[in-house]
Amino acid sequence: MSKCFADGLPAGQLDRAPFKFRHALLDHPALAIEGLAKVLPELAPGQVRYSKGLADLRINFDHAHVEHRNGLGLAETIETIRGGNSYIAVSDPQTHPAFRDLYADLCREMTALLRQGGQSKTIHEPRIWLFIASPNAVTPFHFDRYSNVLMQIRGSKEVAVFPNFRPDIVPVDVCEAYMDRQPIDALWRDELDQHAVKFDFRPGDALHIPYTSGHYVKNGAEDVSISLSFFFQTDQTLRWTRAMQFNHRMRRWSKAVGLRQTPVGHSHWLDATKSHALPCAEAVSRMARRLRRA
Structure with a gap:
């Protein structure tokens, strides 16, 4: 009940x-x-x-x-x-x-x-x-x-x-x-x-x-x-959240090399890929911060 x-x-x-x-x-x-x-x-x-x-x-x-x-x-x-x-x-x-x-x-x-x-x-x-x-x-x-x-x-x-x-x-x-x-x-x-x-x-x-x-x-x-x-x-919104975090952390780098970010919510496969790739984006962000400090 x-x-x-x-x-x-x-x-x-x-x-x-x-x-x-x-x-x-x-x-x-x-x-x-x-x-x-x-x-x-x-x-x-x-x-x-x-x-x-x-x-x-x-x-x-x-x-x-x-x-x-x-x-x-x-x-x-x-x-x-x-x-x-x-x-x-x-x-x-x-x-x-x-x-x-x-x-x-x-x-x-x-x-x-x-x-x-x-x-x-x-x-x-x-x-x-x-x-x-x-x-x-x-x-x-x-x-x-x-x-x-x-x-x-x-x-x-x-x-x-x-x-x-x-x-x-x-x-x-x-x-x-x-x-x-x-x-x-x-x-x-x-x-x-x-x-x-x-x-x-x-x-x-x-x-x-x-x-x-x-x-x-x-x-x-x-x-x-x-x-x-x-x-x-939910499982889905958690995937979207991580994919958005990936996009945000990679946005400056992707602009620098001329890539266009695909917004979240348009491709289930791409959102899932970005969600799983978030640790890589975090590593790139840490490296960029260390380079800026250097």
């Missing part, structure tokens, strides 16, 4: 398209604001980032907790979040006992769904993130290094999801650099909105956001928003 996801989830669409379904976590005690107020101060400081309630899709989401501080401590941010203007992002709360069983359930059920849909024999790099935000706060346009299931616990929001592997939305070199853990600039342009698929999102709703699909979120005005994201990689 499923503890997290409703029956009938279209497993065959995972990593292929965004789709809504239902989750079963509304009554989980750790996800209530009272439970979060207790758990969050007990996490390592680096796991809890908070800022002003964001209002611009052009903000760099990765740097918001540094560049847009709200001037409050964590306890005061939680206490005032309903009537204030704050945004809290929490990484890997499964390190706390309150979330360990939930994390195990999510991993088990998603592994079964991936096998059912034929996408992957197992799940890779599973993670939980929590997002708690004041009414009307915005999650700026960004994309993730993982596939994602976003689950709404409290409040409402509009979620806009964009097609992945579209260089007119996320340029190829930018996507490759980000997948290789390099910083990138904010990408939003107003003309991108014509490509969005928009979902009305309320408590009990879940949404699958495919690997590297750009997206943004606008919270409703009536209440605090609490949502949980379950991130994961």
